[in-house]
Amino acid sequence: MSTWITSIEGTEAGHHAALLLALFAAFLHAIFGALQKGRVDPWVSRGAIDIWNNILALPIALFVVPWPEGREWLLIAGALPIHFAYKLGMALAYSRGAFTVVYPVVRGMGPVFTVFGAWIVFGEKFTPLQWLGILVLLSGIFGLAIYNLRTIEVARETLVPALAIAAITGGLVALYTTYDAYAIRATPDPFTFLAWFFVIASVDMPGIALWRWWHLQDRPDPVRVMWLGFTGAIVAFGSFGSVMLATRLDKVGEAAVLRETSTVFAAAIGYFILKDTIGPRRIVLMTLIALGAIIVELAGR
Template identity: 25%
Template sequence: MTRYIPILFVFLWSTGFIGAKLGLPFAEPYTFLFIRMTITSAILLVVLLVLKKSWPSSWKLSSHVALSGVLIHCGYLGGVFTAIKLGMPSGLAALIAGLQPLLTAFAAQPVLGEKVKPVQWLGLSLGLAGIVLVLSEKLDLASNNLFDGFGPWAVVAAFFAVLSITASSLYQKKYCTDMPLMSGTFIQYCAAALLYSIAAVSFETMAVQWTGQFIFALFWLIFMPSFGAISLLMWMIKQGEASKVASLFYMVPPVTALEAFFLFDETLGLAALIGMAVASLGVWMAVKK
């Protein structure tokens, strides 16, 4: 059954971009994420108490876990939600986030001492080439903003998200492999909720339109990406090399693009389809034994 975990992870993770696009018309990004993290933390605390799960063995480990949570839940999610709020299509946000495996592979050698084989480098390169092909259809060279519908700050936010999740993956692998999965995840969400509360109060109005679409998006994000995908990600990082786990993110952009096509009528041209195939081949080459 464990062989299907990467497939499930890719699907659940990709729906995070879709959920963001569904919910952000009704709430500002930090407010949206503060509500999401707070409810997630409360539910997880109840589960922890009922199941009597263990906690991190030291305050030092807990602090490492909290920092890794801030990197992934605030740096990554905050960057993605900000980019989408500023007008970036969910598919494009996923494409930029898909650059993470290449950054992780470069950094895994000096930080973790992991050796990346030549065939993995080739796979990672093919994955990057596939993303560039898909991205090429989103370019609008005639526009002053380079992309249609959003400006440079959306791009900055998206790339900040990539750097944050890369740092989180490496930090998690280096300092947090001994954390109890459930209680460690709770600490990560609490740290993120605290930081989002400060950001929302400082920079946003915290106004929310509690429509049916927003509530659906909120609880989908809580139970699918937050509980499902994040738990699978932490498990895979703990079990495998960071560069191999990161290569799974190459599959997220094409899956997100397909979901966006069916849900939001975002069209897919020939270059995008070829890019998906190339990215899939790259993932296979990077993770195969």
């Protein structure tokens, strides 16, 4: 698998594979966000996910993939503080705001910052038509967030700080996307980075989650929490692994933009699972998100 991945880097086949991987990551990331927000405290759910990340990734890191060497260890370890800050931001935002309001803001802030990061770090440039696509996509994402903000009826008193935290967290999304893309490209075997990333970057939240669970007045069933964590870990492997492989195979900025179609999937999850309502205005806004991603993709060819 590693040989095939490296053999199609920078090729037309690699471009098509990156496109599919980024869209698959978008779908899975929306599921991941809903799992963390869900009906369980977001700190506890994130900690349970990271416990399973460690359990599932450690055997692969130790016995399946080549071990990192030299500066590769530093690159993998460098992801820990960035992702820790991101996870704190997501938990803080989810504990204060509705999923369909917070999630679009976090994902909407990421693409523009990532495009600039990819330009600085990797020398990637977007065409004027691609920038138009980004504007169309962002208009849909932020339009969706504003519409949800105006119509949401629960926890309105905490929505403003939730949105501020979500905006900052969106910047952290761009930071970790750019950093991780650099790290996975600098590691000869991409699966070495992925396996050890899930081991090292998952050591932080379990302790916080345990403390949080112990101090909750209404503690969730630990068996249920661990099953949620297992499901979330499987989804995380697919989501993060897919988008990171996409950034190795093709342009980082394009992969980041396509991943933000996760907002469309998140809205669908909010409707079908979390019982949010979706009217014609939301459908139009979600169409703008998809249209923007299509423009970015087609204009880059």
